[in-house]
Amino acid sequence: MLPPHNSPPCHTDDNPRPIEYPVLVIPAFNEETTIRTVVENALLVIAQVIVVDDGSTDLTVYSLKGLPVTLLRQPQNSGKAASLWVGFQHALRQGATAILTLDGDGQHNPSDIPRLLTAALKSPEAIIIGARKRPWRIETWHRTLANRIADFWISWAAGYPIADSQSGFRVYPASLLQKVNLEVGKSHSFVFESEILIAGADLGHQSIPVPIESEPRPLPRPSYFRPILDIVRITKMVGEKLLSERLAPRKLISGGFMVLTRRYSRE
Template identity: 35%
Template structure:
């Protein structure tokens, strides 16, 4: 199975060099998609001798992932692992997701931030809980961290057409469309939640992006209906089940 790393970036000069150094230790190909950055992101990526795809203007994370996958698909890859360039995910987190992907190459694997989740800012945590609960309903299977940027996507999921790619809706839509249209099993690999002062502010905007996600989810429910209970324990990469806190209805 051929897997590559894909790092969609928007103004990530602060942490990108460390992220790329961590990924280099795995010996897998790395693609950086610079989504219209205005800082030194492009220079840092080029200095690290990875493949770089440059968007002249910001197109959003979903389109960045699409651009990277088109290049990797043409080169014969079977899937990719995405992670943000902000330094939130460390080598040990990537290793957990990579191991799960190698065991279950046809599953979509989420690096779920269920360890130390209390470190999340309160507003962000509340928004994520609401998103997790509603997206689980739309997907028809329980999902513990629908907004995590650390994921393994198999080729079948990436090749789905008609998946919205605007802003953060792409990550939600991919989970729902893969679950409902392909019957893809979504598994999760538990990782730490990291919200350190040294990390740049998230590009996620709780009000705007959550409203867009909710709008998509409502439309998906109308198309697909509600098939399974969202509080059913999610499946772990080991083949058992793991209960994620995000499966509880929002309070």
């Protein structure tokens, strides 16, 4: 279990003021080759770590033995969205003021956590996104294209340009997670992280990108992100929101204009 709310606050490397109670949530499904290293490196920079095992059938859970983390176990594979939501709710119940997420496959470098927390400290109501540098490569062109298509549609629905909408390395303000109520079923595994950006914009929580390097996975493992199917699902979700009564015509026009005329910011 997480320690009580009076645990020592976390200090960032660029600012002496503390972030009162940040908690890191790591969803994991069959990550036995990477999860221990990811968690060990994370513990060097943040004290409170929750790992949500999503019904792994390998040695993911065993790999965490002896580490000072909170381990939550899903009885069966329920998808990334459900794992994140379980972790969020547990962290909120323990009094988290900011909740970070990163993937368990090693593609995110935990040493970047202080930089994201520094951005969160400066903009406490924003969603901080670790925005990956994504040059075009022959071997990954389909994923890069899918991500940029997702960026376009999600930015349009949110009403402002969003950098790297598919990055799972983020900081969410607790105030946002206390207000949103989104679908977290298995078919929404990757839709959830897109939809929360749109919901956040509606509630006054825009995103701010922090440039990061994306690490290659230490061992080859097929990505759980399926470019065609998941982008179709994301596009469907965005289309439904764009056509809903909730989105006024003025927002449709202004959002589209901003996306078409402004470059994605990666400050």
